[in-house]
Amino acid sequence: MNKKKASKKTQPPRKSKKKSSKKKASASTSVPEAVVEGPDDSVEEAPFILVVQVLAQGAATMDEVPIDGGTFVVGVVETLASIEAIGDLAGFEITLQYSPAGLELGENYLVHAQSWLYGDGIALLATSVTPYSDADTQAVVESLEEAPRAAVLSRAAEAELVASGKVISIKEVSKSENEPVTEHDPQWREAVVEIESVERAAGRSKPEQVTVRFAASDDAEWVDAPKVSVGDRRVFMLGNARKEKAAASRAISGASPDEYSLLESGDALPIEVLDDLRKVMQGDEQ
Amino acid sequence: MNIDVINVIPNSLSGETGQDSEPSISVNPENPLEIVVTAFTGNPTGGANAPIFVSTNGGASWVLNANVPSEANAFIGTGDIKTAFAGTGGRLYGGILRRPGNLRMNLLRGASGTASTTMTILEDRNQVDQPFTEATSVSSGPDIGADRFYTGLNDFAAPGGKTASIDICLDANAASPTIRTVRIESRATSGQDGPQIRPAVHSDGTVYAVFYGWRSRAPGNVFTSDVVVVRDDDWGRGGTPFTDLTDPADGLSGRIVTSGASFTFGAQIGNERVGGDLSIAVDPGDSSVLYIAYCDVQAGEYTIHVKRSTDRGVTWSSDLATVANATNPTLAINNAGKVAFAFQQVVGFGASQRWETHFQTTTNAFSSVEDKILADVPANTPSPAFQPYIGDYMHMVALGSAFYGVFSANNTPDVDNFPEGVTYQRNANFATNTLQAINGVTPVAVSIDPFFFKATEFPTITRFTRFTNFTRFTRFTRFTNFTRFTRFTRFTNFTRFTRFTEFTRFTRFTNFTRFTKLTKLTRFTNFTKFTRFSRFGPFTPPSGGVDPGFSDERAQGDFIRFQNRVFAPEELALDALPVFEEMAAVFASVGITHLHQLVVASPSVAADVGMASEDFDDIVAVARSILRGLAR
Numbered sequence: 010m011n012k013k014k015a016s017k018k019t020q021p022p023r024k025s026k027k028k029s030s031k032k033k034a035s036a037s038t039s040v041p042e043a044v045v046e047g048p049d050d051s052v053e054e055a056p057f058i059l060v061v062q063v064l065a066q067g068a069a070t071m072d073e074v075p076i077d078g079g080t081f082v083v084g085v086v087e088t089l090a091s092i093e094a095i096g097d098l099a100g101f102e103i104t105l106q107y108s109p110a111g112l113e114l115g116e117n118y119l120v121h122a123q124s125w126l127y128g129d130g131i132a133l134l135a136t137s138v139t140p141y142s143d144a145d146t147q148a149v150v151e152s153l154e155e156a157p158r159a160a161v162l163s164r165a166a167e168a169e170l171v172a173s174g175k176v177i178s179i180k181e182v183s184k185s186e187n188e189p190v191t192e193h194d195p196q197w198r199e200a201v202v203e204i205e206s207v208e209r210a211a212g213r214s215k216p217e218q219v220t221v222r223f224a225a226s227d228d229a230e231w232v233d234a235p236k237v238s239v240g241d242r243r244v245f246m247l248g249n250a251r252k253e254k255a256a257a258s259r260a261i262s263g264a265s266p267d268e269y270s271l272l273e274s275g276d277a278l279p280i281e282v283l284d285d286l287r288k289v290m291q292g293d294e295q
Numbered sequence: 296m297n298i299d300v301i302n303v304i305p306n307s308l309s310g311e312t313g314q315d316s317e318p319s320i321s322v323n324p325e326n327p328l329e330i331v332v333t334a335f336t337g338n339p340t341g342g343a344n345a346p347i348f349v350s351t352n353g354g355a356s357w358v359l360n361a362n363v364p365s366e367a368n369a370f371i372g373t374g375d376i377k378t379a380f381a382g383t384g385g386r387l388y389g390g391i392l393r394r395p396g397n398l399r400m401n402l403l404r405g406a407s408g409t410a411s412t413t414m415t416i417l418e419d420r421n422q423v424d425q426p427f428t429e430a431t432s433v434s435s436g437p438d439i440g441a442d443r444f445y446t447g448l449n450d451f452a453a454p455g456g457k458t459a460s461i462d463i464c465l466d467a468n469a470a471s472p473t474i475r476t477v478r479i480e481s482r483a484t485s486g487q488d489g490p491q492i493r494p495a496v497h498s499d500g501t502v503y504a505v506f507y508g509w510r511s512r513a514p515g516n517v518f519t520s521d522v523v524v525v526r527d528d529d530w531g532r533g534g535t536p537f538t539d540l541t542d543p544a545d546g547l548s549g550r551i552v553t554s555g556a557s558f559t560f561g562a563q564i565g566n567e568r569v570g571g572d573l574s575i576a577v578d579p580g581d582s583s584v585l586y587i588a589y590c591d592v593q594a595g596e597y598t599i600h601v602k603r604s605t606d607r608g609v610t611w612s613s614d615l616a617t618v619a620n621a622t623n624p625t626l627a628i629n630n631a632g633k634v635a636f637a638f639q640q641v642v643g644f645g646a647s648q649r650w651e652t653h654f655q656t657t658t659n660a661f662s663s664v665e666d667k668i669l670a671d672v673p674a675n676t677p678s679p680a681f682q683p684y685i686g687d688y689m690h691m692v693a694l695g696s697a698f699y700g701v702f703s704a705n706n707t708p709d710v711d712n713f714p715e716g717v718t719y720q721r722n723a724n725f726a727t728n729t730l731q732a733i734n735g736v737t738p739v740a741v742s743i744d745p746f747f748f749k750a751t752e753f754p755t756i757t758r759f760t761r762f763t764n765f766t767r768f769t770r771f772t773r774f775t776n777f778t779r780f781t782r783f784t785r786f787t788n789f790t791r792f793t794r795f796t797e798f799t800r801f802t803r804f805t806n807f808t809r810f811t812k813l814t815k816l817t818r819f820t821n822f823t824k825f826t827r828f829s830r831f832g833p834f835t836p837p838s839g840g841v842d843p844g845f846s847d848e849r850a851q852g853d854f855i856r857f858q859n860r861v862f863a864p865e866e867l868a869l870d871a872l873p874v875f876e877e878m879a880a881v882f883a884s885v886g887i888t889h890l891h892q893l894v895v896a897s898p899s900v901a902a903d904v905g906m907a908s909e910d911f912d913d914i915v916a917v918a919r920s921i922l923r924g925l926a927r
Contacts (some may be wrong), residue, residue: 056340126358127358186486230392261396
């Protein structure tokens with residue numbers, strides 16, 4: 010994600026004359042149904058954070074957008090956060106879907122949004138819309154600056170063990186005769202990791218070695234799962250203090266309670282991040 | 296047939312470099328302008344939903360819509376995915392392998408392809424592989440209007456290793472649909488069946504499915520299989536679904552079309568893994584007629600076979616077609632009984648190996664075929680990021696007389712790689728064979744993209760259609776790069792101008808005309824009181840500096856439009872092109888004086904000018920190549 014600090018050079022948007030509360034809209038009132046439907050009922054982080062001016066209601070910049078009263082054409086005054094593939098949207102007209110509607114033409118708003126449609130133009134789904142204010146915008150900028158650090162801390166905080174180590178052996182996990190034959194076979198491997206430093210060991214002794222399961226398969230299902238080779242040195246964030254997450258991981262990998270699994274890209278990081286990680290974790294403790 | 300090939304990556308994602316493999320396609324039967332393509336494509340924002348590609352204009356342009364439930368920050372949005380539109384109502388059904396998980400299947404329903412709402416989960420269970428969904432709606436009788444879907448799946452929870460299964464839903468548009476899992480394997484297996492279970496549904500209630508019954512397994516994952524076809528004559532709603540077709544040898548349900556089909560599961564050709572391929576198509580005009588394609592190894596080469604039954608699967612032809620070193624067969628039959636067969640074949644050796652994507656049609660059960668190569672691309676670049684490299688399947692459907700399909704291939708912008716022509720939405724420079732980022736400048740690495748194709752029997756508007764002052768445009772009129780506007784062309788409220796539209800002094804703007812920042816205004820542009828000016832421009836990134844070369848002089852005269860360029864007639868005169876200098880007089884004798892006329896000349900012209908048809912074909916190919924080059 011491309012986070013861009015608010016530029017002082019940008020012409021300040023006009024202040025909203027709207028008399029509604031300047032508080033950020035709560036998730037329950039501002040998130041369209043579209044966003045909260047489905048199994049993941051938590052509101053994900055908004056990859057787009059924009060200051061926009063409302064140009065038209067009941068209109069769209071793309072033919073593919075089904076238009077209703079909550080469909081707006083907005084001009085992007087400033088991009089606070091965007092994705093790498095899109096970049097800075099300032100100066101562009103885009104489509105914004107905001108189901109509660111209620112936006113006023115010509116007014117400026119601070120918008121948190123998720124992606125919806127990418128075509129010749131883009132259409133976004135607003136998850137939060139508040140009348141523009143300098144204070145709110147500055148708060149967003151500050152939180153964005155803090156975000157990378159927060160993400161590392163979040164993963165480290167829920168890990169049972171944060172440690173650096175070297176992979177000293179790998180063996181294939183034997184299969185039972187009844188194991189399905191499928192192109193999605195994870196091809197589980199067990200890697201023995203010699204621990205070099207323990208950065209955090211929540212609720213357990215500092216081990217000298219740990220065994221981690223990883224999927225050696227090159228199948229699409231396992232493309233996100235970290236893979237290691239003998240001799241690799243990595244920073245490992247292993248296990249999960251949340252029992253249900255730990256159980257879910259074990260259910261997928263078949264790991265025993267004293268083994269860990271590498272399922273997500275954040276579970277095994279390049280050794281080069283170790284120094285930065287220490288600084289971040291120390292800063293957090295202080 | 297007239298064929299259009301279109302890269303579906305949208306312009307706004309010009310920087311995309313994912314391995315968008317294993318594509319499938321679904322066309323809304325009620326509105327063929329609405330098409331959905333799926334592939335192993337990640338959500339650009341890393342959001343919790345996986346995306347699908349959607350077109351609402353018959354495939355001319357595409358958008359990426361993230362509405363499939365998945366996992367946040369996944370490199371690819373979802374595992375196996377295959378969607379299908381209902382027959383009516385525009386609802387979209389699908390089956391996916393859900394992430395995170397290990398063989399976790401979700402069956403889904405969405406209001407439409409472009410709906411912003413996350414698709415509703417109708418079924419969520421584990422130990423399932425390769426869900427493959429087909430859908431329809433009942434068009435008569437007491438259940439009229441009911442959506443029905445059939446998802447072929449390899450269900451490892453099935454008892455006795457008889458894993459080939461179909462999930463049937465007869466009331467899919469109900470608030471709480473009922474889904475019933477039916478086991479379609481009736482014989483002993485080697486422990487399980489193959490992962491490919493492909494259903495085909497006919498509007499009269501006949502439902503077929505084809506699967507590999509794995510009968511034995513040798514070391515090295517070598518499987519020997521029966522290719523089995525099952526049938527149900529009443530939508531699969533009886534007490535013992537899919538038992539209406541039995542094999543005369545053993546009396547068990549499921550006709551064994553071929554025994555002893557053998558292959559190594561996980562072998563590779565051209566960087567793509569293989570391990571069985573199946574396709575099935577039923578004639579929409581006669582449910583007794585069906586074709587299947589399957590793969591096995593013959594003389595050491597992975598080979599596609601095509602067979603036909605004309606008696607509801609009771610008896611089968613010998614091989615009507617075989618293709619060696621090929622995979623991803625897909626079959627479809629149109630409303631005239633024409634059969635289309637598409638596949639991907641590896642040709643050449645070593646570093647020069649290439650993937651050819653073929654599209655063949657036949658009206659006489661493969662006694663003769665029309666064979667078109669849609670793509671001919673390197674097989675070794677880019678390097679695989681994962682498997683499948685181009686897909687465990689590609690896919691094609693028929694609707695009316697048209698065929699709609701999708702394949703994945705190396706996306707190098709090179710006209711020589713796409714013999715039937717190609718259109719890119721993403722920024723690409725065909726002169727330098729480079730992809731460009733959203734800024735139209737920064738080079739982008741070659742990757743695997745999905746390519747939509749559409750083959751039409753009688754296109755209502757071809758690239759060479761000439762509009763007169765009597766032509767009436769509607770909101771559905773689709774202008775192509777070749778549309779030729781005259782002083783008599785009348786634009787309506789619905790006319791949509793693109794950045795390539797050329798305006799003349801005769802262009803009439805209405806209060807609905809929308810100008811973009813790329814619109815080239817002339818002294819003839821007529822602004823009205825409704826013209827809306829804004830400091831914001833639409834999000835239409837530059838494409839790399841294509842200059843249509845507009846001039847007032849040209850606006851006053853006749854012109855020829857090809858792709859993104861407008862030519863003065865003299866620019867395309869054959870006698871002005873050195874390569875045709877000597878032949879110009881010959882072609883002029885039959886009324887062909889310009890390049891654009893030559894590229895669409897009838898094959899009969901060869902005889903008219905006393906030329907061998909092969910030579911004439913070569914000349915037309917050269918003309919086509921030159922015209923494309925000039926257009927760039």
